[in-house]
Amino acid sequence: MNHPSVVAVHVGRVAPLGPDGVPSGFVKHATPGRVEVRPLGFAGDTQADLSVHGGPDKAVYAYAVGHYADWIAEFPQHAELFVPGGVGENLPVAGMDEADMCVGDVHAIGTALLQACQPRQPCFKFALRFGNSRLPKAMVKSGRSGWYYRVLRPGTIAAGDAVSLVERPNSDFPFTRLVALISRGDATREELERMAAMPGLSAQWREAARQGLLRLG
Numbered sequence: 001m002n003h004p005s006v007v008a009v010h011v012g013r014v015a016p017l018g019p020d021g022v023p024s025g026f027v028k029h030a031t032p033g034r035v036e037v038r039p040l041g042f043a044g045d046t047q048a049d050l051s052v053h054g055g056p057d058k059a060v061y062a063y064a065v066g067h068y069a070d071w072i073a074e075f076p077q078h079a080e081l082f083v084p085g086g087v088g089e090n091l092p093v094a095g096m097d098e099a100d101m102c103v104g105d106v107h108a109i110g111t112a113l114l115q116a117c118q119p120r121q122p123c124f125k126f127a128l129r130f131g132n133s134r135l136p137k138a139m140v141k142s143g144r145s146g147w148y149y150r151v152l153r154p155g156t157i158a159a160g161d162a163v164s165l166v167e168r169p170n171s172d173f174p175f176t177r178l179v180a181l182i183s184r185g186d187a188t189r190e191e192l193e194r195m196a197a198m199p200g201l202s203a204q205w206r207e208a209a210r211q212g213l214l215r216l217g
Contacts, residue, residue, distance in 0.1 A: 003162035004095035006109060007065055009035045010085040011045035018128030023048040026088040026125045034156035037112050041151075042090055056150050057117050057202035063089035063146035064097035070144065078130050087126065087139075089146055093163055098147065101175035104200020106167035111155030113166070118202040119145035119179045140183045143176060148202070169199045178205075189216055 012028035025047045036043040040059055047054040071082040084092035091109075098119070105116045122136040122145075139145060173194065178201075181187045187195065187209070195201055195209035 113153035114149035
């Protein structure tokens with residue numbers, strides 16, 4: 001069986017996006033050769049609004065290239081943009097998607113070690129990039145969120161590198177369940193208790209789970 005693999009490494013600088021020129025690092029370009037990945041992301045990659053983008057738990061954004069066919073089927077008018085890198089990801093990945101993962105999975109890619117810690121919650125810049133206000137809600141509804149990695153071990157990554165599972169701390173908590181919980185907000189008390197102390201889950205969602213438990217009393 002072939003390992004999942006990285007199709008390309010994409011990085012981007014902050015630039016004007018959409019008709020009003022909103023600053024954004026959404027548009028990224030494939031970078032040849034091996035690219036250094038650090039605790040806050042790839043060398044040469046930048047974000048405009050650090051209150052919602054970037055940081056250790058959003059260092060690297062990965063996306064399943066298999067989803068693009070579904071996007072094109074639903075929004076054929078955007079076929080030219082629904083290509084690897086099209087939704088602003090750093091790592092388009094072939095051969096796996098959210099359904100193949102559990103929360104906190106640790107992947108060896110190139111010489112780096114990355115941990116899948118949370119899904120993406122699309123913002124208005126996704127709509128601006130495509131000129132279509134329906135897209136953020138469509139991403140939430142479909143569950144085709146992609147996933148953010150934190151960097152456990154810096155290194156270098158290049159197109160063609162295998163994505164190898166090296167640790168699975170939460171084998172009974174599928175990543176797809178986390179995606180659904182975040183989009184619908186219907187976690188059970190047991191799930192909130194798990195998430196509040198879950199190894200590998202982002203700090204943001206551990207804290208959200210703790211707050212949810214407080215509200216339940």
